Amino acid sequence: MATEKGVNGTEKALQNLSAFQTWVATQSDEDFTQITFRGQLNRGEVAKAIGCGKSALTQNPALKDALKLLEDNLRGKGILPPEAETAKGHNDKPKQYDNTANRRAMDSNRLSVLEAENIELKAKVKELEGKLERFGELSETLSEMGFMPR
Template identity: 70%
Template sequence: MANGQQKAQQNLEAFEVWKATQTDDDLKQIVFRGQLNRIEVAKGIGCGKSALNQNPALKNALKELENELRDRGVLPDLTDFAKENADNPNVYDNSANRKLLDSKRLSSLEAENIELKAKIKELEKRLERFGELSETLSEIGLMPR
C-alpha cells in the first residue's frame, strides 16, 4: 500500500498523462464558471476531488494548465476581483443560517404582536362600553348588589 507522498506523486503523474491526452475541445467541454470542472478533472485522473486541493504539486499543475488555457483563449480571462482574491478563499459564515431563522422568527413575532395589540384595543372598547352600561343599570337599581 502506498503512503501519502507516493499517492500524491501517482496522482500528479496521472494528471500529467491525462493532460497530455486532452485536446482544447475536450477541455472546453468541462469548463465550469471560468475554470476546469474539478469533479471532471478528478474523474479523468482517477482520484478524489479533495486531492486537487490537498496535493500542492497537483494544485499548482492544475493552476498552470488553467493559465496556459487562458493564454490560448480556451478559458476566459480572470476578472480583476478574481485576480485580487485568488489566494483568499471565501470564509464560511456558519451563523448565516441562524441569522435567517432569527429573521423569520422576528418577522412572525412582530406580526403576532400587531394582531394582539389590535385585539387588546377592541376588547378595551368593549369593556368601556359594558362598564358604562353596568354603571347605568346600577344607578337605576336593576342590577343586584
C-alpha cells in the same frame, strides 16, 4: 506506522500528479472546452479523469500548481475566459461571512410574492370597475324607464 503512511501519501500524491500530466497530454483543446465550468476546468471531471478525489486537487500542492498552470495556459490560448480581477488576488482567502445574505434572500422572495399579489389585485380592481360601470349604466337606464325609484 506514521512514516509508512507519509510514504504512502507521498507516493499517492506523485501518482496523482503523474496521472494528471498523462491526462493533460492526451486531451485536445476541444476536450478542455467541454469540461469548462464557471470559467475554469470542472474539478469533479478532472478528478474523475485522473482517478483521484476532488480534494487531491486542492490538498496536493504539486497537483494544485499543475492545474493552475494548465488553466493559465488555456486562458492564454483563449480556451478559458480571462480570470476576473476580483478572483486574481483572492484564491486562497476565505470568503467573508455575510450575515445579511439570508435576510436579503427572504426579503427578495417576499417582495416577489407581494408584487405578484399586487398585479393580481390590480387586475381584479379593473375587472370590478368594468362591472360597476356596466351596472351603473343599467341602473340609470332602469331608473329612467321608471322601473326603479330615484
